[in-house]
Amino acid sequence: MSQRPEGIDLAARSRARRRALQALYAWQLSGSHMNAVIDQFRHEQDMEVADLEYFEDLLHGVEKHIDAIDESLKPYVDREVGQIDPIERAALRLAAYELKYRPDVPYRVIINEAIEVTKRFGADHGHSYVNGVLDKLAGVLRAPEKRS
Numbered sequence: 419m420s421q422r423p424e425g426i427d428l429a430a431r432s433r434a435r436r437r438a439l440q441a442l443y444a445w446q447l448s449g450s451h452m453n454a455v456i457d458q459f460r461h462e463q464d465m466e467v468a469d470l471e472y473f474e475d476l477l478h479g480v481e482k483h484i485d486a487i488d489e490s491l492k493p494y495v496d497r498e499v500g501q502i503d504p505i506e507r508a509a510l511r512l513a514a515y516e517l518k519y520r521p522d523v524p525y526r527v528i529i530n531e532a533i534e535v536t537k538r539f540g541a542d543h544g545h546s547y548v549n550g551v552l553d554k555l556a557g558v559l560r561a562p563e564k565r566s
Contacts, residue, residue, distance in 0.1 A: 432531060433468035435512065438476040439535045442508040445477070452481040479515045487514045494554040505540040509548050517552070517559045525560040529553065 437459060445455045456477055460470075480487060488499045491514055495502060502510065513532035516523050529552045536545040557564055 430469040431472050434473040435531050436535055437468050438473050438512055439508050441477055442480060443504055446504055452477055476512055479519055480511050487511050490514055494551045503541055503544060506536060506544045506548055509536045510551055513552050517556055525556045525563055
């Protein structure tokens, strides 16, 4: 039986991650300012069913820490981060942000969510790549949690 942190709607967080993946994908391709992407998603997407605060935290967090996130991914990817498929790159960046800066979220939840959004939006076997990279990254960033 999984434990639900008090006051957190896990389904709304899951929807926030899906929307954040789409927004990050758009940001990566457009080069627009993150606030413009967030505003666009607020108006175009069904955001009332998502955790809007978490959605914005993910996107601003990735934007703010993009260099550190990409640097943390480097040892575990087989090419430059910028050359990774845009959906997989977005999923890796979102999950790496959560692994590195959101210790309140269990690493298994982060990895499972990244796999699911990659299955939904990415290439056929993209989720396997994302799983492999994030499992290695979690082994470093969440070593004590992974051992328990």
